[in-house]
Amino acid sequence: MGFDPGQRTCGRGVYNRRMQANVKAASAVEERIAALAGQCVKCGLCLPHCPTYRLAASEAESPRGRIAFAQALAQGKLDPSPSVLVHLDNCLACMACERVCPSKVQYGELITTTRAWLCDTAPVSRHARTLGWLVARPRLLGALLRVANWPVVRSVVRSHAMQVLLRPFGLDRALAELPRLPRVQVASSQGLASPRGRVGLFLGCVAASVDRDVHAAATRLLRALGYEVVVPHGQGCCGALALHNGDMTQATSLGDVLRAVFGDVGVDTVLVSASGCFGTLRDHMFADSGIRVREIHEFIAADSRVDVLRFRALPERIAVHTPCTQRNVAGAEGAIARLLARIPQLQAEPLPASPGCCGAAGDYFLRHPQTADMLRTQTLDVALVQSPQTLVTSNVGCRVFLGNGLHERQAQTQITHPLVLLASQLEN
Ligand code: SF4
Ligand code: SF4
Numbered sequence: 001m002g003f004d005p006g007q008r009t010c011g012r013g014v015y016n017r018r019m020q021a022n023v024k025a026a027s028a029v030e031e032r033i034a035a036l037a038g039q040c041v042k043c044g045l046c047l048p049h050c051p052t053y054r055l056a057a058s059e060a061e062s063p064r065g066r067i068a069f070a071q072a073l074a075q076g077k078l079d080p081s082p083s084v085l086v087h088l089d090n091c092l093a094c095m096a097c098e099r100v101c102p103s104k105v106q107y108g109e110l111i112t113t114t115r116a117w118l119c120d121t122a123p124v125s126r127h128a129r130t131l132g133w134l135v136a137r138p139r140l141l142g143a144l145l146r147v148a149n150w151p152v153v154r155s156v157v158r159s160h161a162m163q164v165l166l167r168p169f170g171l172d173r174a175l176a177e178l179p180r181l182p183r184v185q186v187a188s189s190q191g192l193a194s195p196r197g198r199v200g201l202f203l204g205c206v207a208a209s210v211d212r213d214v215h216a217a218a219t220r221l222l223r224a225l226g227y228e229v230v231v232p233h234g235q236g237c238c239g240a241l242a243l244h245n246g247d248m249t250q251a252t253s254l255g256d257v258l259r260a261v262f263g264d265v266g267v268d269t270v271l272v273s274a275s276g277c278f279g280t281l282r283d284h285m286f287a288d289s290g291i292r293v294r295e296i297h298e299f300i301a302a303d304s305r306v307d308v309l310r311f312r313a314l315p316e317r318i319a320v321h322t323p324c325t326q327r328n329v330a331g332a333e334g335a336i337a338r339l340l341a342r343i344p345q346l347q348a349e350p351l352p353a354s355p356g357c358c359g360a361a362g363d364y365f366l367r368h369p370q371t372a373d374m375l376r377t378q379t380l381d382v383a384l385v386q387s388p389q390t391l392v393t394s395n396v397g398c399r400v401f402l403g404n405g406l407h408e409r410q411a412q413t414q415i416t417h418p419l420v421l422l423a424s425q426l427e428n
Contacts, residue, residue, distance in 0.1 A: 039105045040101075045100060046063045046096070047064065054355065066088055066091055069088060073118075088114060089367075096327075130171075135206070138204070138206075138237070141206065142208055145178075146181065158178060177400065197227055198267050199271050200262050200271065205236060207396040215231070221422060225305055226305065238254070238277035239281075251284065258285050259289050267291070274395050275295070275326035278295050279329035295331075298331075300335070301335035301338045311342050313345040314421075315345040317386065318391065319386065321379065321402065324358075340392075348392075359372030365401055384409075394418055
């Protein structure tokens, strides 16, 4: 099919001439992109850390290549053709490049700004529109996930015939990777007699249903430390998916909701148990709001009363997967290791840093199934070398995606979140 210059594709959407007019008018944004890209000295030290570069061995699939594309586009030296935009779209936003860059290139801001600049007036694909609509409605999303997980419904929606039927709507992959819902004992909501403080707990969109066990575990651990845990109604998505897709309108509206609901309950600290949500909440949604966003493992490990937590022994070997957002954005892998070390007899082995991303990466696994599946295969290959009883990971997307991979392999290894493991061994 020939390329129509009046219709530009950007991985998820179709662009028209109106977008070009808006692009030309956005000179301040262009200058910002060019300035961010100008920080790159093209040393190439980030290349070996980039999962897509390692897979493709191509400069265009590297951080340096994407920075050069963004710079040339912003300076009007390059036309935003599909063959260029695909390389920006292929970025996992894992931020491994930003973490290792000696020149402190702000790659996260660069890719987010570039995607928004290229996409904010474009019509979005049906898949992205449906997902964007659903993540803003966690209750409805939860109800749909519950129905889809009834055993009969689950086997029907994941059947080959249904996959073929849903392929034209872009829903076949989403249903093939349908999250399983945990069985959960609801955490006590009884007030503490004299709490040491009040903290807010962020639930998320998919995680509000899929990580219910994590939220119950978090509540249990925090209450054992003496905190009152406030879970405001009406929370929505953290906005990471919207930012991944350059949809600043939705990201802004989700941020307004989050600041309002947590502001209404009067907490000054919001705790986050999914590393994929943490950076967006800290750097975008609650930035300059007066509400502090903390990574929950780091918060618990740093608590002055952490020694009051007593854990039963667990004579098991587990593998610890560090999500790229945990390593490169939240930076709490040390806190997770310190907390797990409090469980007597537990052997917790961290996975090697490579491949760096499991492939889930927000909705990346839906948009780029081949790359995502390759990264998942590599991650599980290293995770299962020692045949651990359990694999722990601190991000909801990684847990679902790797969990489905384990299920496909019929592996005996279970997957869970570090907080669930900690709470299951908690004595007090
Ligand atoms: S992003 Fe940083 S590490 Fe990568 S090439 Fe540019 S300056 Fe070097
Ligand atoms: S964010 Fe990750 S995938 Fe994207 S360029 Fe940087 S290292 Fe590569």
